Amino acid sequence: MWNPLRQPVFRALWLASAVSTIGTWMHDVGAAWLMTTLAPDSPFLVALMQAAASLPFFLLALPAGAIADVVDRRKLLLWTQTWMLVVATVLGLLTLANIINPWILLALTFALSIGSSINMPVWQAITPELVAPDDLPQAITLSGIVINLSRSIGPALAGIIIAAVGTGAVFLLNAASFIGVILVIYRWQRIPHRSALPAERFLGAMQAGIRYVRYAPPLQAVLIRTSAYIFFASALFALLPLLGRQELQLDALGYGIILGFWGIGGLSGAFILPKLRQRLSIDQLVALSSLLMGVMMLVLAYLRNVPLVCALMMLVGIASLSVMVSLSVAAQTAVPTWVRARALAVQLLVFQGSLTLGSLLWGTVAQNTSISIALDSASVGLMIAAILTARYRLRCAEKLDLRSSLHWDQPAIAFEPCPNDGPxxxxxxxxxxxxxxxxxxxxxxxxxxxxxxxxxxxxxxxxxxxxxxxxxxxxxxxxxxxxxxxxxxxxxxxxxxxxxxxxxxxxxxxxxxxxxxxxxxxxxxxxxxxx
Structure with missing residues (x-):
């Protein structure tokens, strides 16, 4: 599993992203907790935080993927990381100055997510450039380790810092965490792909990406399974802050500890996952993990014992990591290099679109009924969806050889047309x-x-x-x-x-x-x- 770390650039980016992801989790906890402070009686506004973070992905993921496939990915990463640093700094300063309200928080959350939505397709697309093809599943699993290790550390740190000096300091620390990634990317001597053909135009690249997804059944199966899982699992992502504060009567530190156990579970899952992949097919792994997630959500809808909730969050972490890593590997292996960023951007669009719609729906259900009923309904839906979507097979992508064969021969032609001539x-x-x-x-x-x-x-x-x-x-x-x-x-x-x-x-x-x-x-x- 550790083979990808032998590559110097991947290792440096992995370490820098670990620090940055800790900052991101600290920020997410701080922002969610701040909203429960600013709007304690509005489950809808709290759920709207998740929607504000997800909507830019839905709007910008595909354009970002097209840009990532036609421009220098290194320069684009530098731009997005700098944008997020500036927005996080502004949010931190406004919070420290005590001139923050729910709508400013939502607006800056939306702005920060703009940078993240453009950054993520590029980040995913460069992974195959940094490691050998055989090491790609391990590299994605290592990225999962970073996310879950950060989820273990970041929320607990955020709880301590919020209790000690306030939420503004958390936002400023997140801003500082982007600096390490910027330095590593700046020093990366990336060799861009050279082609004798002119670069694709932006709109044409978007059309090519949409056309590819439309006629790629292996990728469509990944998108369907992603949407089915995230739409229902989003209930837990969106309502967990309220579950911790209102139902479990926790402070910021206690909420951070719950998220920490979620991360510990995901970290454990990263070590369990390679063994599970040897025993189970990718379809079986996704289906069983989705069912486990549904069962855990059903129990969390009614359980109010904090130690038991922490134990269950570890199982949630294992299930969520298994599903997301498996779907990510399936998407990476279902598309060739030339369209990878666009295809992954479409998966991200489906992911965040399902997360946005799910968050709004389950937040509305919780507002009009209760948190327990919202989680109960979503858990049942997730288990049904896991069964109904099992016929969309993911394993077919593992059998594809998507390397360029270059076996077409150009027949003799009387003259060479201009590149834009046609049709x-x-x-x-x-x-x-x-x-x-x-x-x-x-x-x-x-x-x-x-x-x-x-x-x-x-x-x-x-x-x-x-x-x-x-x-x-x-x-x-x-x-x-x-x-x-x-x-x-x-x-x-x-x-x-x-x-x-x-x-x-x-x-x-x-x-x-x-x-x-x-x-x-x-x-x-x-x-x-x-x-």
């Missing part, structure tokens, strides 16, 4: 034994998904009425540059599917390939000319 029409002519026509068309359905996923805006398969053994595959791509990018996007798994399709082709020659550029005739200057 481009690509045709492949197959000779098929008419007896095998039905099996061939079924095999082409899988190939259709690949073509649309990797850049085609239209795809079709046509059979010649006068020659039933002649089939023509057509695909339209919006520009010559986008078509050239397809050469780098095709994977080894795609190659296997293409070979399965071409096994139906008869004859000594391969299927006939044609590339045609749109003949743009404007202003009487003639048709398309070489670039």
């Amino acid at each position: 481009v029409l690509i045709t492949l002519e197959y000779r098929i034994d008419p007896v095998n026509a039905d099996e061939f068309t079924k095999a082409m359905k899988t190939l259709r998904t690949i073509r649309l996923r990797d850049g085609a805006i239209y795809w079709g398969l046509y059979q010649d009425l006068s020659d039933p053994g002649r089939f023509v595959e057509t695909a339209v791509v919006e520009s010559w540059a986008e078509h050239k990018r397809q050469f780098e996007r095709v994977t080894h798994t795609d190659k296997i599917i293409e070979e399965r399709v071409r096994a139906f082709h008869i004859g000594d020659e391969p299927p006939k390939l044609s590339q045609m550029i749109y003949a743009n005739y404007t202003d009487g200057k003639g048709f398309q000319q070489p670039c």
Whole structure:
């Protein structure tokens, strides 16, 4: 499990992020506790804190992922970390000056989350750059250790500091925790990927990311399982501050201790998880952990004994870490490098969107009924969702080889179009034994998904009425540059599917390939000319 730490940059970032994540947990506890002080009789406002922290992810995750795939990720990380440092500093100073109210707290929580929502897809996307592919699950687990170790230490520290000097100091310490990450990223000599093709444009990159998700069933399974878990588990995330203060009658230190036991459970789970992965499939692990989380929420809805609550929070930590690490690994392994930040941004969007909607719903339920009824309802929903979504398999992503195969050959062309010229029409002519026509068309359905996923805006398969053994595959791509990018996007798994399709082709020659550029005739200057 410790192999990724042999990589110097990953090790430095891991240590710096550990300090920063402790600061983040201290901040979250301080902000939640401050809101219960500013609005003690409003469960809705307390739950709205979770919504304010989650909404920027829902709004900005996909644009952030697109930016992360087309710009220098190192520079983007420097910008986001600096933004969060400034916002946390402002919040700390306003709190110390005693000019804070619920709406200022919500606004600055929203602003801080803007930086985090842009930062997180980039942070997730650089992990595969820093470690070997075989070490990726271990690297993600190590990140889980950081989160849960921080959850163990940060809340307890926050409780002590709040009791001693107030919430403002917690916010300023969080601001200082960003400095170490900034220094490590600044010193990182990242070698950006170089391509002969022009960089994707922002809107085009977003469209490509959405198109990929639309035609990637393995990633869709991850998104469905993520949404089903987070929507219901968000009840515990949103209502735990009120559970601690109103139902358990705890002070800030006591609330921090409860969160600390949650973190200890997650830390324990990080060491248990590798053994569980050897005994259980990823689907079984996610389903069983989700059921355990649901049972624990059901018990917490009625349990009011603090020592027993602390013990149960350890089980909550184990269950939540197992689910989140498993879903993160499944998402990382379900997408290739060229679209990774965008795909992970979509998962983050689903995560935070479900967290936002869930927090608002369960906060409203608690406002109109009680905390126990809200947790009770969410726990039952989580257990039902875990059963209903089990048919969306995650293990298929483990079988994918998403390395670029680079097996497409560029046919001879009379002239090279400009990168933005287009659209481009690509045709492949197959000779098929008419007896095998039905099996061939079924095999082409899988190939259709690949073509649309990797850049085609239209795809079709046509059979010649006068020659039933002649089939023509057509695909339209919006520009010559986008078509050239397809050469780098095709994977080894795609190659296997293409070979399965071409096994139906008869004859000594391969299927006939044609590339045609749109003949743009404007202003009487003639048709398309070489670039």
